[in-house]
Amino acid sequence: MNRFKEHISRQLAKATSLPNADFMNTLVIPPKDDWGDYGWPCFSLAKTMRMAPPKIASELSQKITSDDYIENVSSEGPYINFTLRKNVVIDDVCRKIFAEAENYGSSDLGNGRRVILEYSSPNIAKPMSIGHLRATILGAALKRIYEYLGYDVVSINHLGDWGTQFGKLVLAYRKWADPEAMKIDPIKELFRIYVQLHEEAEQDKTLEDEARTIFRKLEQGDPEIKKIWNDFIDLSWKEFDRIYAILGVKFDSVAGESFYQDKIDDIVKLLEDKKLSTESQGALIVPLDDYKLEPLLLKKKDGSTLYATRDLAAAVYRHDEYDFDKMIYVVGVAQSLHFKQFFKVLELAGFDWVKNCQHVDFGWVKLGSEMMSTRKGNIVFVQDVLDSSIDKASRIMAESKFELENAEEISSQVGIGAIIFANLSVKRQTDVSFDWEKILDFNGYSGPYLQYAHARLCSVLRKHKGEPHVEADYGLLDLPEEYKLARMLLDYPEKVADAAAHNEPYIISAYLLELVGLFSTYYQKYKSARDKILSDDDKLRAAKVNLTYCIKTVVGSGLSLLGLKAPEKM
RNA sequence: GCCCCCGUAGCUCAGUAGGAUAGAGCGUCGGUUUCCUAAACCGCAGGCCACAGGUUCGAAUCCUGUCGGGGGUACCA
Numbered sequence: 001m002n003r004f005k006e007h008i009s010r011q012l013a014k015a016t017s018l019p020n021a022d023f024m025n026t027l028v029i030p031p032k033d034d035w036g037d038y039g040w041p042c043f044s045l046a047k048t049m050r051m052a053p054p055k056i057a058s059e060l061s062q063k064i065t066s067d068d069y070i071e072n073v074s075s076e077g078p079y080i081n082f083t084l085r086k087n088v089v090i091d092d093v094c095r096k097i098f099a100e101a102e103n104y105g106s107s108d109l110g111n112g113r114r115v116i117l118e119y120s121s122p123n124i125a126k127p128m129s130i131g132h133l134r135a136t137i138l139g140a141a142l143k144r145i146y147e148y149l150g151y152d153v154v155s156i157n158h159l160g161d162w163g164t165q166f167g168k169l170v171l172a173y174r175k176w177a178d179p180e181a182m183k184i185d186p187i188k189e190l191f192r193i194y195v196q197l198h199e200e201a202e203q204d205k206t207l208e209d210e211a212r213t214i215f216r217k218l219e220q221g222d223p224e225i226k227k228i229w230n231d232f233i234d235l236s237w238k239e240f241d242r243i244y245a246i247l248g249v250k251f252d253s254v255a256g257e258s259f260y261q262d263k264i265d266d267i268v269k270l271l272e273d274k275k276l277s278t279e280s281q282g283a284l285i286v287p288l289d290d291y292k293l294e295p296l297l298l299k300k301k302d303g304s305t306l307y308a309t310r311d312l313a314a315a316v317y318r319h320d321e322y323d324f325d326k327m328i329y330v331v332g333v334a335q336s337l338h339f340k341q342f343f344k345v346l347e348l349a350g351f352d353w354v355k356n357c358q359h360v361d362f363g364w365v366k367l368g369s370e371m372m373s374t375r376k377g378n379i380v381f382v383q384d385v386l387d388s389s390i391d392k393a394s395r396i397m398a399e400s401k402f403e404l405e406n407a408e409e410i411s412s413q414v415g416i417g418a419i420i421f422a423n424l425s426v427k428r429q430t431d432v433s434f435d436w437e438k439i440l441d442f443n444g445y446s447g448p449y450l451q452y453a454h455a456r457l458c459s460v461l462r463k464h465k466g467e468p469h470v471e472a473d474y475g476l477l478d479l480p481e482e483y484k485l486a487r488m489l490l491d492y493p494e495k496v497a498d499a500a501a502h503n504e505p506y507i508i509s510a511y512l513l514e515l516v517g518l519f520s521t522y523y524q525k526y527k528s529a530r531d532k533i534l535s536d537d538d539k540l541r542a543a544k545v546n547l548t549y550c551i552k553t554v555v556g557s558g559l560s561l562l563g564l565k566a567p568e569k570m
Numbered sequence: 571g572c573c574c575c576c577g578u579a580g581c582u583c584a585g586u587a588g589g590a591u592a593g594a595g596c597g598u599c600g601g602u603u604u605c606c607u608a609a610a611c612c613g614c615a616g617g618c619c620a621c622a623g624g625u626u627c628g629a630a631u632c633c634u635g636u637c638g639g640g641g642g643u644a645c646c647a
Contacts (some may be wrong), residue, residue, distance in 0.1 A: 026589095030590075031590055031591065032590090032591090033632085039589095041590080041628095042626060043589080043628075044604095049595070054629075073627080076590075077587090077590070078628095079589085079590065079592085121647095122605080123647075127634075149594095160647060163646070163647065164574085164645085164646055164647090165646065165647070168646090180633095208646095216580085220636090232618045242626080258645090259595085263575090280644080281644075281645085282645085283644065283645055285644070285645090286572065292572090293573090294573090294574080294642090295644070295645075297643095297644055297645055298646040300644090302644065302645085304645090305645090306645070306646085307646080307647050310647095332640070333575070333642090334641060334642065334647090335576085335642090335647080336574060336575085336641085336642070337573075337574075337641095337642055337643065338574095338642090338647085340573095340574095361575095363575090363576095364640080364641080366640095393609095396609065397609095399609095400594085400607085400609085401607075402607070414609085425583085426583060426584085427583085427584080429575075429576090429581075429595085430576090431576085431641095432582085432583095433582080433583085438581095438582075441596075442609055442615090443595090443596080443609060443610090444594095444596060444609095445594070445595045446595090446609085448609055448612085449595095449609065450615090451609085452609050452610075453609095453610085455607070455609095456606080456607055456610085459606070459607055460606050460607090460628055461606095462606095463606055464606085506584090510584070510594095512596080512628085513595090514594090517594085518612060520611065521611070521612085523606075523610085523611085524608090524610065524611040525611080525612085527605050527606085528605090529605095531643060532605080533606060534606050542601085548606095553638055569605085569607085570609080
């Protein structure tokens with residue numbers, strides 16, 4: 001992937017006479033820049049060579065000579081360090097980026113293999129929570145990353161549109177819904193009565209039974225209940241459509257839980273035939289004691305289904321329908337046990353493709369130190385978050401010295417960018433506290449920081465006038481930051497692949513922050529007529545402009561993978 | 571009770587298929603705009619990587635235990 005690393009690995013293989021050893025993945029980055037670009041620790045050879053690591057490093061460094069790529073080989077204690085020819089690296093990476101432009105970093109790694117990505121999956125008749133927002137942003141980023149790597153991605157929104165919660169909602173709706181409030185803001189009114197139901201159910205346990213009865217009737221097709229349910233779905237879509245449009249998220253399929261209703265019997269029967277299910281306390285379960293797991297519940301004692309049943313039916317259906325190579329569920333960490341149980345049952349049922357299914361979990365979004373809970377009513381509304389952020393961006397923009405004709409569009413891009421980036425800048429398993437001040441802080445390492453740097457890159461290129469052309473004397477670029485920037489650009493394809501391998505878009509986020517931070521330093525450090533990017537030396541200027549163009553290209557590519565717009569002015 | 575995750579700077583987080591001196595941002599303090607966008611940049615300060623053992627050439631990273639926090643654990647999703 002990185003021809004310089006490949007080259008060094010080959011040299012090491014030759015020098016050690018170990019053609020099959022994996023040097024590629026054991027190369028490290030020396031802690032000091034002037035020690036070299038890559039280093040290799042020699043400890044692993046100490047036993048077989050019966051020699052002290054520093055001695056090995058020293059001998060190997062003399063065996064490997066400089067060549068077209070390698071400028072110098074040295075040893076530093078037990079490490080053998082390689083310094084690359086700087087002009088070759090810069091020349092190489094710039095030409096590659098010019099050739100591939102906005103496709104730099106993409107590949108055919110996936111080779112058309114099909115990946116199913118399930119994400120977002122909000123609940124009908126409830127306001128979309130920040131947790132669902134995180135799932136949506138994360139899933140959408142993964143979809144773009146996998147596609148960039150040549151996978152055939154099918155994104156599925158597994159809508160929470162079925163289950164006992166609808167019994168509760170219909171019950172609460174009949175009891176307390178205010179028709180006026182339902183006209184003004186139906187989702188908030190439904191949310192209000194849903195919370196009320198949970199509060200009253202604490203005192204009055206019969207409410208839960210009533211709710212279960214209503215859901216059972218819904219499952220049996222009661223027309224009146226079904227109509228209310230359908231109305232709820234329509235109301236919800238008005239909100240979802242708006243949010244998805246703002247975020248630029250689309251799905252290939254929106255088969256919700258209810259979609260699998262007529263496919264449940266088959267899977268239940270299959271599990272019965274395979275003698276996997278059994279009756280217990282009136283419910284139908286699959287015992288998993290042998291695997292140290294809690295049993296998976298297929299049916300409640302009243303015969304109605306549970307989400308695990310629907311997940312089983314969904315998985316089988318999707319395999320038949322899409323013949324996937326891999327299926328990824330982007331769902332919160334709270335459901336880890338559920339996925340373990342449900343994957344285990346698929347395995348026991350003989351579906352060996354379950355080994356290609358993966359729960360890609362993510363941490364909680366907490367409100368202060370509290371868990372957000374729709375039932376308890378302590379949640380933050382996605383719409384409010386997006387609106388506040390856009391508003392903040394437009395206030396900052398109003399103070400800008402730039403007069404932008406499309407200021408509204410840009411503040412929207414920046415405000416939304418801040419929210420998206422806040423969700424993608426930490427490892428997905430990390431819990432995050434929702435903090436208004438932080439999420440609306442556009443200073444420091446944030447989405448707007450990246451977008452701002454991109455705008456500045458564009459601004460320089462605009463002032464240069466004339467299109468950058470690949471031919472330039474890159475050897476003229478002799479500032480240390482210029483070489484470091486080129487080195488970082490070289491790493492981009494590897495970072496994209498890593499992000500997919502770990503299902504961690506933050507790998508790209510962290511990379512972009514580092515790249516852009518380095519550029520900002522470079523940009524502000526060199527201001528003299530000769531050293532600045534738009535240098536008064538034409539030849540030097542051509543090379544600097546080209547490097548700038550390459551950085552802009554990579555930043556633009558990374559931002560679009562994450563789902564942020566990259567405005568050219570802001 | 572059992573299972574899973576987490577504990578790194580005042581705060582929020584990186585660094586964990588073991589590698590050379592543990593890094594950012596925010597916050598504090600102090601600098602930088604007749605100069606390619608100051609939503610920026612530079613500098614100062616800030617650490618017993620929860621604690622105790624172990625594994626080995628080497629541990630923030632792997633193992634065991636303790637303490638602390640969170641989540642899950644049969645008719646919610």
